[in-house]
Amino acid sequence: MIKNQMTSLQRVMATLGHNEADRVPFFLLATMHGAKELGMSIKEYFSKPENVVEGQLKLRAKYRHDCIYNFYYAPIEIEAWGGEVIYSDDGPPNSGAPFIRSFDDIKKLQAPLIDEVPCLKKVLKSTQILKEKIGDDAPIIGVVMSPFSLPIMQMGFDKYIELMYEAPDLFNILITINEEFCIRWANAQLKAGATAICYFDPVSSTTISTKEMYLKTGFKIAKRTIGRIDGPTATHMASGRCLPIVENLIQTGTAVLGVSWQEDVRQLKTVCQNKISVLGNLNGVEMRRWTPEKAEEEVKKAISKAGSGGGFILSDNHGEIPFQVPDDVLMAISEAVHKWGQYPLHWLSDYRQTR
Amino acid sequence: MMNVVNDFMQALLNVDRLLAKKIIDDHVSIMHPIQLIEDIVVVALERIGTGWQDGTYALSQVYMSGRICEEVVDTILPPSDPDRKDQPKMAICVLSDHHKLGKTIVYSLLRASGFELLDFDIVEVNDMVARVKEQKIKILLISVLMLPSALKIKKVKKIFKDEGLDTKIIVGGAPFRFDDQLWQEVGADAMCETASEAVSVVHNLMECVS
Numbered sequence: 001m002i003k004n005q006m007t008s009l010q011r012v013m014a015t016l017g018h019n020e021a022d023r024v025p026f027f028l029l030a031t032m033h034g035a036k037e038l039g040m041s042i043k044e045y046f047s048k049p050e051n052v053v054e055g056q057l058k059l060r061a062k063y064r065h066d067c068i069y070n071f072y073y074a075p076i077e078i079e080a081w082g083g084e085v086i087y088s089d090d091g092p093p094n095s096g097a098p099f100i101r102s103f104d105d106i107k108k109l110q111a112p113l114i115d116e117v118p119c120l121k122k123v124l125k126s127t128q129i130l131k132e133k134i135g136d137d138a139p140i141i142g143v144v145m146s147p148f149s150l151p152i153m154q155m156g157f158d159k160y161i162e163l164m165y166e167a168p169d170l171f172n173i174l175i176t177i178n179e180e181f182c183i184r185w186a187n188a189q190l191k192a193g194a195t196a197i198c199y200f201d202p203v204s205s206t207t208i209s210t211k212e213m214y215l216k217t218g219f220k221i222a223k224r225t226i227g228r229i230d231g232p233t234a235t236h237m238a239s240g241r242c243l244p245i246v247e248n249l250i251q252t253g254t255a256v257l258g259v260s261w262q263e264d265v266r267q268l269k270t271v272c273q274n275k276i277s278v279l280g281n282l283n284g285v286e287m288r289r290w291t292p293e294k295a296e297e298e299v300k301k302a303i304s305k306a307g308s309g310g311g312f313i314l315s316d317n318h319g320e321i322p323f324q325v326p327d328d329v330l331m332a333i334s335e336a337v338h339k340w341g342q343y344p345l346h347w348l349s350d351y352r353q354t355r
Numbered sequence: 356m357m358n359v360v361n362d363f364m365q366a367l368l369n370v371d372r373l374l375a376k377k378i379i380d381d382h383v384s385i386m387h388p389i390q391l392i393e394d395i396v397v398v399a400l401e402r403i404g405t406g407w408q409d410g411t412y413a414l415s416q417v418y419m420s421g422r423i424c425e426e427v428v429d430t431i432l433p434p435s436d437p438d439r440k441d442q443p444k445m446a447i448c449v450l451s452d453h454h455k456l457g458k459t460i461v462y463s464l465l466r467a468s469g470f471e472l473l474d475f476d477i478v479e480v481n482d483m484v485a486r487v488k489e490q491k492i493k494i495l496l497i498s499v500l501m502l503p504s505a506l507k508i509k510k511v512k513k514i515f516k517d518e519g520l521d522t523k524i525i526v527g528g529a530p531f532r533f534d535d536q537l538w539q540e541v542g543a544d545a546m547c548e549t550a551s552e553a554v555s556v557v558h559n560l561m562e563c564v565s
């Protein structure tokens with residue numbers, strides 16, 4: 001294969017096989033920027049699958065990145081369970097007041113059926129159209145919240161912690177229901193044409209849980225859930241830390257790990273080398289006030305630390321670019337990956353010497 | 356004293372309410388409540404907070420410790436006790452976001468450290484300003500989860516300035532931990548990375564305000 005004629009999908013597959021492709025793959029995990037491209041409000045944008053399709057295609061044409069990100073917003077899963085979603089003009093929709101109001105509500109809880117829920121059908125529809133349009137040119141990434149992280153939006157973080165300590169039986173019931181939902185939701189997206197599923201699980205990160213707790217909870221849940229998802233998965237810490245649990249995350253069977261800017265990506269790459277690919281780790285929140293020069297420098301820094309030998313995809317560290325990040329910064333990031341991400345990374349030895 | 360702090364901290368980390376309460380009860384006859392709070396409760400909570408930041412303890416342990424301490428401290432120093440540090444007047448709120456955990460932790464920690472403060476819960480800018488004026492709040496603690504909510508603090512600051520209010524603003528929450536210049540950009544007077552830092556930051560600001 002001639003290296004610089006790789007499609008995005010070939011490039012990503014080569015990287016996931018821990019080989020150097022023609023260049024470092026670049027995932028621009030932008031959601032709301034699609035609305036900006038289409039000149040519509042965030043609420044209107046997410047109301048129709050066709051908008052998301054057009055937004056994602058426009059973004060890819062503009063920034064030349066290596067995936068399609070069919071992610072709407074995390075609380076869409078809450079909407080599916082009958083919960084409230086609050087839209088905003090300049091940020092992602094958020095979940096409103098929790099719909100599990102007392103521990104007892106868990107006993108009556110039933111997971112929604114995917115094809116009976118309009119908001120989820122919308123997501124499946126855009127997956128299908130995107131697959132028709134993109135074919136095998138680029139991977140289409142679908143998204144699920146992990147059964148272990150979803151309860152924060154279902155019942156509120158404080159009540160969820162109290163549940164873990166005070167009612168472990170009900171905690172287990174809730175997790176079982178959520179696992180069934182998560183597996184169904186992931187598999188429906190794969191069936192509709194998604195190439196892989198991003199499993200968002202920040203509650204497992206060491207920002208929230210200790211390793212000891214993780215091994216008893218999030219780890220087992222992920223192992224069971226990922227084992228029943230009929231396609232490749234990427235586990236995303238949503239900018240939470242994970243260095244102490246990398247070995248365990250690998251054991252869950254996931255292929256990619258989305259990591260935080262709060263950890264050194266060189267160190268992460270070293271523990272992950274040839275075992276699991278690393279996705280990350282530009283700081284999206286800070287990106288809002290980067291200059292194009294700063295963006296280029298940050299891209300170089302990340303590639304210099306984690307690019308060698310493949311197994312690395314450049315992206316932000318959260319799995320979503322904040323709405324406030326200016327287009328010229330995103331453009332500078334894209335140009336920098338296209339310039340400095342070409343394999344082999346000849347510039348590395350000089351670059352390292354000057355640091 | 357070191358042993359007592361260690362035992363108390365272990366009880367908190369194990370979410371053992373009864374043991375935590377017993378340790379405090381055993382000392383209340385030999386120590387003044389304020390001294391007991393400062394030498395045992397605050398020290399233990401600070402260590403747990405630091406331990407969360409370096410990954411030793413879980414967020415759930417930080418939260419449950421705060422709740423237990425708040426309950427225990429309420430029994431030895433009731434909300435109306437004149438020894439409670441309630442001057443200058445303080446309040447805490449969440450701006451816009453439906454995420455109360457950060458605020459609840461800070462609120463519990465401050466109350467467990469002998470402070471008294473109002474809880475405005477989730478508010479929008481105008482409502483918040485109205486309540487600050489009505490209650491004559493001198494120190495306002497704001498917690499956010501989302502970046503757009505953090506940016507809204509600029510509006511709060513502007514209104515305070517335009518209306519000549521000298522209320523100090525302390526901010527915290529995830530966006531501030533991801534951008535270390537954001538707190539200054541939005542016009543806050545101080546920022547805390549963790550809830551346990553709030554105790555010393557509030558102490559410092561109290562001296563400036565009173």
Ligand code: B12
Pocket residue numbers: 072073074075091092093094095096145149150152153157200201202203207208237238239240241284285317318320322414417453454456457458460461496497498499500501502503525526527528529530532533546547548549550551552553
């Ligand atoms: C766990 C998590 C999730 C969970 C649930 C989060 C929740 N609480 O609702 C899930 C997976 C569901 C999720 C979803 C989303 N998330 Co999220 N998530 C996180 C994560 C990893 C931790 C957040 C958390 O709850 N921490 C625990 C609380 C207690 O911590 P805290 O609020 O920071 O409080 C501590 C301190 O900051 C301090 N503190 C807090 N307030 C105050 C106030 C004062 C005065 C003081 C002194 C101290 C203080 O005390 C606390 C204890 O020490 C963060 C990233 C990170 N590494 O922190 C992203 C993060 C919060 N998420 C983010 C976003 C955008 C989202 C989504 C909107 C994504 C989407 N498009 O759908 C959704 C919306 C969720 C919703 N509720 O509707 C962004 C927000 C910033 C931004 N970009 O705008 C973050 C920061 C990620 C990032 N790096 O960009 N998320």
